[in-house]
Amino acid sequence: MNTSENQIISVVFPLLLDEVYSYKVPSEWNEIELGCRVAVPLRNKTEVGFVIEISSGPGGYSGRLKQVISLIDSRSPFSNKMLKFLRWMSEYYLSPLGLVMKAALPAGMGVKKSKRVILIDRDAMKGKRFSEVMELIYKKLLRKESYSYAHLKNFIGSDGFDSAMEALLKAGAIKVEISYSGYEALSPDRSGKRDFQMEEILLTRAQAKVYSPIHGSLSGSKPKGFLLHGVTGSGKTEIYLRAARETLSNGGDVLILVPEIALTPQIAERFGQYFGDNVSVLHSAQTESARRKAWERIKRGESNVVVGTRSSIFAPLENLKLLIVDEEQEPSYKQTEPDPRYSARDAAVMRAKIEGATLLLGSATPSLESMYNAKKGRYKYIRLSERYGKAATPTLHLINSEAEKIKGGFSKAIISSLLKTKIAERLSSGEQIILLQNRRGYSPLIRCKECGHAEECPDCNVTFTYHAATNSMNCHYCGKRTAVPYKCPECGNRDLLFQGIGTQRVEKELSKLFPKVRVQRMDMDTTSSKNSHWKILNDFKKGKFDILLGTQMIAKGLDFENVTLVGIISADTGLYLPDFRASERTFQLISQVAGRAGRRKIPGEVVVQSFAPSNLPIQGIGEEEQEKFYKQIMKERKLQSYPPFGKLIVFESSSESRESAMNGAKLIHSVLKRISNGSKLLGPAPAVIEKLRKRYRWRVMILLSGTGNKRLQEMKLTLRSMMKEIRKKMQRDLRLSVDVDPVNML
Ligand SMILES: [Zn+2]
Ligand SMILES: [Zn+2]
Ligand SMILES: [Zn+2]
CATH class of the missing domain: 1.10.10 (Arc Repressor Mutant, subunit A)
Structure with a gap:
């Protein structure tokens, strides 16, 4: 490079500040690469930022610019394709590029600063x-x-x-x-074993039929996306394994996303059986150094199969040719806090496109969004309906809990007569039982019998849950724990009612009805220690207890051969949440848990208890009911132009002062109104849970009808500059966030 020319770099920062700054680079630094981190002066401080553009100009041009202090990474930690992906994410989710780039690096890749x-x-x-x-x-x-x-x-x-x-x-x-x-260049070591001469992964005829178009995509020049809709136990994993092996032998890399940390060891083990230590695991519960080590192995090319949770969508596989998203409907794929608020499932679609990879979304109960996309031809829809080595679809019994309660009191609403009989039957024949109650604690509501006052967490607008194990009232949102008052703080009455059903209450009822039965409760309160989730499932599989009782945690992971009865204690839990996805979620959860009943020869049975058993999502198990349910709910969404028919973006303003949170939302609303151009605006209104961890939250939502890409792109550019403007005007305590395609509506 001519020494009379100066290099100029554009830098972004991992801060909510959504601006690009330019700096001069000493001309002798010719090794600087896009994506490298640099230390630069910013507002009288030294900050670390990412280089996103390099240009050279004549000597005088950059005269007024400040100079870079130090180049931190000797090589860029990002490939060009990865940079393209990160830019897309920043634009799509209206999230500062610097924050997206930071999120893409493992926590253990921090900058080490030394002062001499x-x-x-x-x-x-x-x-x-x-x-x-x-x-x-x-x-x-x-x-x-x-x-x-x-x-x-x-x-x-x-x-x-x-x-x-x-x-x-x-x-x-x-x-x-x-x-x-910072990051040192790693010498490439693409030594990962690729030819696996091992026993064939045998496919049934149904699986082979499903596999054939996937094979076509993997071996052809135009990779495609697939929605693999396979009932529980239909053997989706065999399809994944087969596709992974084919990809590896073609020289490609494989990424498998799973929705929960607790599910990674199971899938990783399964893949490990075939691909040995070529498999790497990435998730947020690993230590920083373990994450960094795994990241480096992948970056070097030593590991070509990655199993991980949400954030492994950033795994630095250099030749990604197969991207699998298992249980694609799971809300945990969406990051709700902090920025970037991305959905790993949706981002997977884009990453596959950029990398030229085959995309495989798998689910027993696909999200409405994916069903819609398949219908529109964006993915090829493949259905795997045969239960692999299993008996037919389980028999369903629907119980009206209201009638049970009238007949036999509240304890019958917990365990109905029929469920009790069925449990006794299965216990006597040495089979196992799964019971779902998607609410932890003992009783989710403590209410005064006299005045109706309900105890609420002082920091959140959420009622306290009574926990029998600790004899305390706990807030499930902020974790606050306090003693149960002996009288009502409003009227002084001493008669407090413990209402609703939590897992602890079901556990107590079971021990009353079946004193000798071995019950294991599985919820957030029993799985807080590392690996406890995994241990409980394993112990159950080994037959160490008879009944597994728990929250949605029990819906996934490990196949239980000996489970022949599934009971759903209150199927309505969650159905009436003010969230447009409430019935979709209820349906998915019930179907997943119900799918666990039955084994090779003995067909399973499912007892579903509900206060509103005629509700469609509650009746939705079995193939025909599923189809009916999807049709119905698709119609409802279309009518309201909710996703997948419209795009939803939520703006939130939050503060410790209610008034300032409200004013922030009003300001957002007034700007949105100017530019909304016929799109539907909702709010400003308090969030469903207005106060959370001492902060008030007010929201404005915009519903963009139709998802025409060009218009959406323009709209987003405007929204982004609007955010910058508003952030400047706001007082310190006020926080402003934006969530594109939100998943948590509370
Ligand atoms: Zn609790
Ligand atoms: Zn009272
Ligand atoms: Zn709280």
């Missing part, structure tokens, strides 16, 4: 006055010319250290040098 003190002039202090501390520092430096700042301070003591350093600096005796280190 160096003696530059031995004579600078001649004839000058020393303080005691200055003298100590000076003498130490005379012996060895440079020290790490922290080490020196530690040795001398912090008393008067900073002012002594300042005086020495002023006198020109010393200088302080700050250096950074």
Whole structure:
């Protein structure tokens, strides 16, 4: 490069600040790459940012620009395709590019900063006055010319250290040098084993039929997307394994996303059986160093199969040719906080497109969005309906809990007469039972019998849940725990009612009805320690207890051969949440758990208890009912132009002051109104849970009808600059966030 030319770089920062800044780069740095981190001056501080553009200009041009302080990464940690993907994510989710880039690096890849003190002039202090501390520092430096700042301070003591350093600096005796280190280039090692000469992954005829178009995509030049709709137990995993092996032997890499950390060991083990230590695991519960190590193995090309949760959508596979999203309907694929608020499932579609990879979305109960996309021809829909090595669809019994309660009291609403009989039958024949109650604690509502007052968490607008195990009231949103009052704080009455059914209450009822039965409860309260989730499922599989009772956690993971009865305690839980996806979620959960009943020869049975058994999502197990349900719910969404028919974007303003949260939302609303151009605006209104962890939250939603890409793109550009404007106007405590395609409506 001509030395009279200066390089200019554009830098973004991992901050909500959504701006690009330019800096001069010393001309001798010719190794700088897109995506590298640099330390630069920003608002009188030194900040770390990412290089997103490099240009060169004539010497005078960059005169007014500030100079880069230090280049941190010796090579870019991102491939060009990855950079393209990250830019897309930033644009689509209206999220600052710097934050997206930071999210794409493993936590263990932080920047290491070191500060050194160096003696530059031995004579600078001649004839000058020393303080005691200055003298100590000076003498130490005379012996060895440079020290790490922290080490020196530690040795001398912090008393008067900073002012002594300042005086020495002023006198020109010393200088302080700050250096950074980050990502080092990894020598490529694409030594991962690819040819797996092992027993054939045998496919049934039904599976082979489904596999044939996938094979076509993997071996052809135009990779496609598939929605694999396969009932529980139809053997989707065999399809995944087969596709992975084919991809590997073609020289490609494979990424498998799973919805929960607890499910990674199971899938990783299954893939490990075939592909050995070529398999890497990535998830947020790993230690920083484990994550970094896995990331580096993948980056080097040593590992070509990655199994991981949401954030592994950023896995640095260099030749990604197959991307699998298992249980694609799961809400956990969406990051709700902090930015970028992305959906790994939706991002997978884009990453597959950029990389030229085959995309495989798998589910027993696909999301409405994916069903819609399949219908529109965006994915090829493939159905796997035969239960692999299993008996027919289980028999369903619907129980009206209201009638049970009238007949036999509240305890019959927990375990109905029929469910009790069925449990007794299965226990006596040595079979196992799964019971679902998607609510933890003992009782989700503590209410005064006299005045109706319900105890609420003071920091959140959420009623306390009574926990029998700890005899306390817990807030399930912020974790606050407090003693149960002995009288109503409103009217002084001592008669408090514990209403509703939590898992602990079901557990107690079971022990009353079946004193000798071995029950394992599985919810967030029993699975807080590492691997406990996995251990419970494993113990159940081994037959260490008879009944597995739990929240939605029990819906997935491990196949249980010996389970022949599934009971759903209150199928309505969650059905009346103010969320347009409430019935879809209810339907999915019930279908998943119901699908666990039955084994090779003995058909399973499912007892569904509900206060509203005629509700469609509650009747939706079995293939025909599923189809009916999808049709009905699709119609409803279309009528309201809710997703997948329209695009929903939620703006939220939050503050510890209710008024300022409200004013923030009003401001957003007024700007949106100007640019909404006929799109539906909802709000400003408080969030369903208005106060959460002491902060008030107000929202404005915009529903963009139709999803025409070009118009959406224009709209988003406007929205983005609007966000910048509003953020500038807002007071400090006020936070503003934007969520594109939100999943959590509460
Ligand atoms: Zn709880
Ligand atoms: Zn009261
Ligand atoms: Zn709370």
